[in-house]
Amino acid sequence: MKRHLRRCGECGIPLAYARYLRWYPNGTIIGTDRGRTRLAFLETELINSIIEGISAYIGLDIQPVVVEAERRIGRRFIETIVPSAYVKLGLYRLPRDISVIEPPSRYIFDHVAGLGYGRFFILSYKRRKRMTVLCRNPYSDGMLIGDSLGVWEFLEQKQGAYRGERENGMLRITLMETVEPRPHLEERLIPYAPVYLPGKLDYRICGGGCRLPAFPGKTYEWDLEEGVITDRRTGMRIACVPTASLDAVFRELEEELGQEIPRIINEITRRKVRDFLAGAALGGEDGFREQLREMPLRGFGNPFIERIDDRSCVVRVENPFSPALLEGILAGAASNLWGREAFCRAEKQHGSFSWRYHLS
Ligand SMILES: [Zn+2]
Numbered sequence: 001m002k003r004h005l006r007r008c009g010e011c012g013i014p015l016a017y018a019r020y021l022r023w024y025p026n027g028t029i030i031g032t033d034r035g036r037t038r039l040a041f042l043e044t045e046l047i048n049s050i051i052e053g054i055s056a057y058i059g060l061d062i063q064p065v066v067v068e069a070e071r072r073i074g075r076r077f078i079e080t081i082v083p084s085a086y087v088k089l090g091l092y093r094l095p096r097d098i099s100v101i102e103p104p105s106r107y108i109f110d111h112v113a114g115l116g117y118g119r120f121f122i123l124s125y126k127r128r129k130r131m132t133v134l135c136r137n138p139y140s141d142g143m144l145i146g147d148s149l150g151v152w153e154f155l156e157q158k159q160g161a162y163r164g165e166r167e168n169g170m171l172r173i174t175l176m177e178t179v180e181p182r183p184h185l186e187e188r189l190i191p192y193a194p195v196y197l198p199g200k201l202d203y204r205i206c207g208g209g210c211r212l213p214a215f216p217g218k219t220y221e222w223d224l225e226e227g228v229i230t231d232r233r234t235g236m237r238i239a240c241v242p243t244a245s246l247d248a249v250f251r252e253l254e255e256e257l258g259q260e261i262p263r264i265i266n267e268i269t270r271r272k273v274r275d276f277l278a279g280a281a282l283g284g285e286d287g288f289r290e291q292l293r294e295m296p297l298r299g300f301g302n303p304f305i306e307r308i309d310d311r312s313c314v315v316r317v318e319n320p321f322s323p324a325l326l327e328g329i330l331a332g333a334a335s336n337l338w339g340r341e342a343f344c345r346a347e348k349q350h351g352s353f354s355w356r357y358h359l360s
Contacts, residue, residue, distance in 0.1 A: 020033075315357045
């Protein structure tokens with residue numbers, strides 16, 4: 001059996017991901033790569049609804065903004081896994097063809113399939129000129145085009161342009177030399193290492209060989225050949241997304257389009273999460289508490305209910321993953337709890353990585 005397909009005998013999680021992902025008791029999930037990428041398990045429908053919802057609201061396709069933000073994240077991701085000699089010694093100038101790049105590409109493609117992004121293949125490759133890849137089951141066109149462009153630009157050490165086309169439900173991405181170089185210098189992303197608050201989350205560990213929380217293996221079904229993760233309970237598709245990606249996309253949108261953006265994100269998220277939960281089995285306050293218990297296991301941060309009654313609620317979240325999204329997620333959960341639109345006001349706690357959410 002292929003190495004990346006081996007699974008834990010007890011919970012069924014693919015062992016390659018058991019080694020890549022670390023669940024911490026402070027409500028974070030961190031990759032073991034050099035960049036210590038923080039990740040969260042999110043419904044792909046939520047991510048795409050936000051992108052489509054903003055496009056519909058402003059009457060413009062925002063995919064280019066998403067691609068631009070995600071390009072830098074893709075570039076940083078590949079930088080952390082390629083040895084530094086590649087750029088320093090100019091290895092990218094060496095002649096190579098598709099047979100040389102196929103094995104390392106396979107490694108990257110398996111990795112992204114395991115994160116639930118879809119299954120990639122190389123269609124054609126011309127060194128430092130052009131590359132075409134095909135993705136079966138793409139989780140989000142804009143995010144994947146951005147990732148691919150960032151990776152291509154780093155590996156070829158060139159500025160690129162892209163074309164993304166849908167073909168029989170698949171996404172075909174062509175990356176090529178740009179004819180319009182960006183006028184500004186490439187800013188280096190400063191590695192951002194937040195100081196997380198310590199936590200002592202108490203979760204059940206899988207009794208099998210993986211030693212991970214039992215939650216991911218029990219809850220999610222990984223189809224590695226298709227690059228699809230599914231929540232077994234809801235049938236919804238899930239992707240394991242770097243939180244920096246979401247933040248970069250949201251920041252870029254806010255800079256380009258203005259301060260309305262966080263409110264729109266919040267509203268779309270609230271509606272979506274309420275709809276997701278309306279179909280779930282558990283309602284009432286027990287259901288609400290159960291949803292909060294799940295948050296740290298999905299990498300959203302560590303929530304504490306400070307106060308709750310039948311009209312309002314205060315939740316403090318330590319190490320929250322994306323404050324604007326969390327506002328919407330909590331408001332959606334509270335809307336489901338109270339059976340009406342709930343509103344959320346967030347306030348950052350001074351001097352620590354902690355936010356307080358007032359729901360009413
Ligand atoms: Zn296990």
